[in-house]
Amino acid sequence: MSLLSEIIRLVVSILVAWLITRLPLVVLPRISIRPLELIDHPNDPEIDETLILQILRVRRAYWASIPFGLIPLILGILMIIQSPTSVGFGLIIGSSWVILSRLIPFDLDYLSHFPYSMNLVHELNRIRIEKYPCCEIPKPVWSLDAVKCSECSHVLLNHPRPDLGRKRSDGILLGALRIMILDGHGFTEPNSDRFPEEE
Numbered sequence: 001m002s003l004l005s006e007i008i009r010l011v012v013s014i015l016v017a018w019l020i021t022r023l024p025l026v027v028l029p030r031i032s033i034r035p036l037e038l039i040d041h042p043n044d045p046e047i048d049e050t051l052i053l054q055i056l057r058v059r060r061a062y063w064a065s066i067p068f069g070l071i072p073l074i075l076g077i078l079m080i081i082q083s084p085t086s087v088g089f090g091l092i093i094g095s096s097w098v099i100l101s102r103l104i105p106f107d108l109d110y111l112s113h114f115p116y117s118m119n120l121v122h123e124l125n126r127i128r129i130e131k132y133p134c135c136e137i138p139k140p141v142w143s144l145d146a147v148k149c150s151e152c153s154h155v156l157l158n159h160p161r162p163d164l165g166r167k168r169s170d171g172i173l174l175g176a177l178r179i180m181i182l183d184g185h186g187f188t189e190p191n192s193d194r195f196p197e198e199e
């Protein structure tokens with residue numbers, strides 16, 4: 001067997017394992033039997049109870065990657081025990097890559113350790129309960145780059161919006177690809193220098 005075909009098998013099996021471990025985040029929040037009433041993507045959702053419940057659902061799907069990832073990992077180990085194959089190595093590399101990316105914090109900032117951290121959920125709940133008195137009737141919404149009041153654009157939480165498990169407006173394939181590559185993280189960076197008073 002040629003070296004090239006071995007390399008192709010290795011790359012394909014890494015991709016397959018990577019795909020299996022990242023699929024739960026794309027599929028699970030979107031196949032719910034009782035979907036929550038959220039505003040359609042890409043409109044900015046209001047910070048309310050429904051949104052917080054939805055984030056908790058997406059959070060569960062995010063962590064489901066670990067049990068899903070164990071399937072190609074165990075399969076790869078079993079294959080290697082039988083005989084050292086490139087497919088077995090590929091499955092182990094691909095799945096352990098995603099599992100490690102779940103276990104190692106993404107950022108030092110306490111809100112961004114993971115895209116759906118409990119700290120973030122608590123912070124959103126605080127914004128929901130203690131309405132910031134920026135205008136007469138404040139209406140906090142989560143826009144792409146931060147949680148803002150939709151009436152006066154006052155920034156309430158400088159945190160980009162992660163994928164919220166809604167049906168994507170950019171199509172099933174492109175949307176799924178984006179979620180898998182970004183792994184649930186927001187599309188933009190927080191504007192830490194634009195809003196120093198928020199720190």
Ligand SMILES: [Zn+2]
Nearest residue numbers: 134135149152
């Ligand atoms: Zn306001």
